[in-house]
Amino acid sequence: MKAEELKKGLIVSCQATSEEPMRESSIIGRFALAAEMGGAVGVRINGISDILATKQIVKIPVIGLVKHTYPGYWSYITPTLRDVESVYVTGAEIIAVDATKLPKPEGKDVRQLLREIKKEFPDVLLLADVSTLEEGLAAIEEGSDMISTTLAGYTEYTRNYEDPRIIELQDPDVELVRELAQRVNVPVIAEGRYWDDTLAIQAFEAGAHNVVIGAGITRPQIITKKIVDNIQAYL
Ligand SMILES: CC(=O)N[C@H](C=O)[C@@H](O)[C@H](O)[C@H](O)COP(=O)(O)O
Numbered sequence: 001m002k003a004e005e006l007k008k009g010l011i012v013s014c015q016a017t018s019e020e021p022m023r024e025s026s027i028i029g030r031f032a033l034a035a036e037m038g039g040a041v042g043v044r045i046n047g048i049s050d051i052l053a054t055k056q057i058v059k060i061p062v063i064g065l066v067k068h069t070y071p072g073y074w075s076y077i078t079p080t081l082r083d084v085e086s087v088y089v090t091g092a093e094i095i096a097v098d099a100t101k102l103p104k105p106e107g108k109d110v111r112q113l114l115r116e117i118k119k120e121f122p123d124v125l126l127l128a129d130v131s132t133l134e135e136g137l138a139a140i141e142e143g144s145d146m147i148s149t150t151l152a153g154y155t156e157y158t159r160n161y162e163d164p165r166i167i168e169l170q171d172p173d174v175e176l177v178r179e180l181a182q183r184v185n186v187p188v189i190a191e192g193r194y195w196d197d198t199l200a201i202q203a204f205e206a207g208a209h210n211v212v213i214g215a216g217i218t219r220p221q222i223i224t225k226k227i228v229d230n231i232q233a234y235l
Contacts (some may be wrong), residue, residue, distance in 0.1 A: 001061060001093040003039050003125055003145040006042065006187055006210065010035075010200065011063065013044040013191075013214030014054070021221060029053035031218045034062050044096065044191075044212055051090040063127055064092025070105035077129050079104050084117050088124060095121075096148065099128035101129045101141040110135070114142035117161070127189070131155040140184050147211065148189035149176050174202050181207025 012035035022031070028050040032043040036058045044063040045051045051064045064087040069076045075098040078084055086139030087095045097117065098104070104113045114224040117126060128139030129150035136147045152158050152173035160170065172193040180188045193213035200211040215222045 001125060003187060006146070007096070008209055009041040010042045011040070011042040011189065011191075011210050012038075012217050013052070013212050015044070015046045015214060015217045016193040016219070020219070022218070023147060025053035027047040032058045032062075035140055036218070041210065042094075042233065044214070045092070048086055048090060051087065051092050052111055053095060055091055060089075063094040064090055065096040068188060069221075074102045074103050074155070075104050079113070080233035081113070081116055084121060084124070085193060088121055090111045093094075094112050094125040094146070095125040096129050096150070098151070099130050099147075100135055101132075101138070102155065111138060111142050114139060114144060115117045117141040129161050131158045131186050133176060133183065136176075136188075137183060142184060144186070146187045146189060147180055147184060148191045149173055149180070150191045150212075152176050152188075152192055154192070172199055172203070174199075174206050177203050177208050 014028050014031035032054040035043050042061045042063060045052060045054050046065050046067050051062060054062055065078045066087055067076050067081050068083050077096055077098040078087060079098045084095055099110055101110055103109060125145045127146045127148055128144035129148050130136045130139060131151035139147060153170055170193055177188055177190045187209035188207060189210045189212060190208040194200050194211050194213050195216035203211045
């Protein structure tokens with residue numbers, strides 16, 4: 001696949017941690033199928049078995065990643081060459097990688113990591129997950145094919161709140177999408193706390209090529225809680 005082939009539109013992130021009720025690869029695959037049936041142009045999937053389950057039943061492009069934590073390092077989205085390789089062999093069309101300025105495992109800096117990925121996997125479509133404009137521009141210089149605002153609001157220097165439960169409710173960073181779209185000529189993907197079509201349209205108006213919605217579609221316990229909290233006042 002080539003970067004130009006990624007259609008404009010909605011990408012659905014289908015992810016569940018070990019504490020979540022949907023934590024099963026076949027369920028994640030079904031979420032991805034539902035996303036495809038609903039008109040999504042791509043899905044974003046974490047973990048090898050979830051990616052493989054998804055690849056079996058959908059035709060739309062898969063953005064694959066592995067969340068892998070290394071002691072002493074903050075970066076956790078496909079942060080090493082070996083992690084990239086593990087996603088690469090699944091056949092995921094696009095690979096998402098932490099492209100924040102924070103140091104990467106094995107003592108690498110972000111530019112070195114991105115450069116090595118491009119060298120070792122020249123045909124890979126590399127999606128740089130960033131939290132700031134500067135990180136996005138650096139990732140483009142190192143050959144990234146797409147940029148996503150995935151980590152805006154999550155790195156320590158872009159966080160506004162200490163409480164991780166609060167951050168889930170914060171507004172998405174539409175301004176970062178606007179700034180990136182003005183400065184780069186690769187697809188800019190708006191991601192992180194986009195809950196619905198109203199927020200997604202704001203991102204498209206700001207120049208996004210795609211908007212990723214995760215929790216707002218595929219984390220039913222969070223959706224339920226949001227609705228329950230909102231109607232509580234009337235009960
Ligand atoms: C920060 C981080 O680790 N984000 C992850 C990236 O893969 C996922 O946990 C998010 O669900 C995804 O980015 C979609 O975002 P939201 O669920 O807010 O629509």
